[in-house]
Amino acid sequence: MYAPPSSPDAERADGSTVRIGALVPLTRPGWVEAGRHLLAGLELAVGEVNDAGGIAGRPLELVVRDTAADPQRAAAAVAELAHLGVAAVAGEYHSVVARAAAAKADALGLPFLCSSAVLDALTEEPTDWVARLAPAQSHGWRSYADFLLGAGHRRIAVATEPSVYWASGTRILRDYLAPRGGTVVELDVRTLAPTAVCDELVNNRATALLLLTGFPEPAVSIVTSVRRDQRLAELMIGAPAGQPEFAEWAALLGDDSVAIPFLRYLPQRLSPLGVRVEAALRARLAQAPSFVAFEGYDTVAVLADMLRSHGPDRARIAQSWSRVAVEGTRGQIRFSRVPGIGVWQWAWPPTQVVDRDPAGPDRFRVLHTTWEGTGAATTQIW
Structure with a gap:
């Protein structure tokens, strides 16, 4: 596993934005409807972060890549996003695809917050570079x-x-x-x-x-x-x-x-934040949002909080999963080490x-x- 030193490539050359990569299945054979809901949640949260002043006054930018449910395509996208200087990667719905993305992120030293994939063995070995919001399968x-x-x-x-x-x-x-x-x-x-x-x-x-x-x-x-x-x-x-x-x-x-x-993965009753986000997602999607849309929103909420605290430094982000305490749409999000699971895990979202x-x-x-x-x-x- 490669652990790079703090790198200035976590910013654009002009320093104008902070960038997050997003892995989403948007074409077949990926589950396109799930991808659309995931992306809606990610984009809604990014918009709200920017409406509130961004990350230390700098806009948060989402750099989206379509995985099409292809593990090799996802791994290549992670490598491309790392080269583009994103601070972290987020998203993905399909478990087998997320596993390939997690392996590449771990190898490159790029934080990856997996939104929606549940396969227990998301990585072969324990890593500090990967965390997950969805519950383990x-x-x-x-x-x-x-x-x-x-x-x-x-x-x-x-x-x-x-x-x-x-x-x-x-x-x-x-x-x-x-x-x-x-x-x-x-x-x-x-x-x-x-x-x-x-x-x-x-x-x-x-x-x-x-x-x-x-x-x-x-x-x-x-x-x-x-x-x-x-x-x-x-x-x-x-x-x-x-x-x-x-x-x-x-x-x-x-x-x-x-x-x-x-x-x-929704609670019996949404919190006031969840109710507000549900209404915004419904308007964006023109239909009731799935739990996957809430996972997308919560993913950006977590990463934005970490970026405000630690800036776009990849190593500092990866070292801070254990200190996350973010109010998400479905409850307070904290990460811990769960026996048998090699990534930082929210244990557990409501089921x-x-x-x-x-x-x-x-x-x-x-x-x-x-x-x-x-x-x-x-x-x-x-």
Whole structure:
């Protein structure tokens, strides 16, 4: 790992702005809607920072690069942004892409605050150059497993594709559910057509099917087939990775989009800051903002606070994660070292299991929530 000395290249040559790089999936095969929400949050926060006087009187500038869900493209973007003199890099939604970006940022000695990727192993080795706002996958998916158990599900099937992210999720679910009487059966959607997935669900007497697959396909076709199979009328479909969060899900599936529980990272009630930001994001996006938009806003709020305290010095920023105490849209943000996770981690953002309401697909029902008190997380079924 390279740890450079304090460098003047963290500023533009004329010193007029302080620059942050932003990694966002804005084209396919990236999840474009997620990228649009993430960018909206980042840009809203940058605008507010500049309206309040910038960083010591200097404007904050966001330098955006489209990752298109491509790890190599993301790593190249980090190298380019480092050369351009950004003080830090922010963003990214896709976990595998964020992992490549984190590795490059660590190698170059460039602070990276990851907004929305959850894969536990964001870096191979512990590093001070990377921090993360989103909860680790193990935290969120265990909460989802608690929801499944509370709802009476013990025989669970996962429709899955090859991916480090999906494999990690399957392992987390299996390890958590097995000691509690649950079983997890994997259905490889590379070899099974949607109708064959339905047959396997019947043969395995599954009571829940989790979509650990890409969106829109094959997830949309699987949901459509399952919903139309009378043998599976009582089967619960779930999507812990959050596919139903975005409007495109409802637009493609219509009435079939509802009652599919997924994870999102919002509190039961937003703070006054969160309410104000929600209204501004809604106006910017012309639709209800997802939790990803709030993650984008909070990312810039954290980095702006660090830049005000330490200037655009990369090494000083990387040394100060442990001293962050910023009021974000979803609670106070602090970073700590969490066992088994090699980056500085906000432990933990509020976590919910929600679904689209059958009585109105544009509304969400909170089914289960996890929050942090003075000790272990507490859960409640709603």
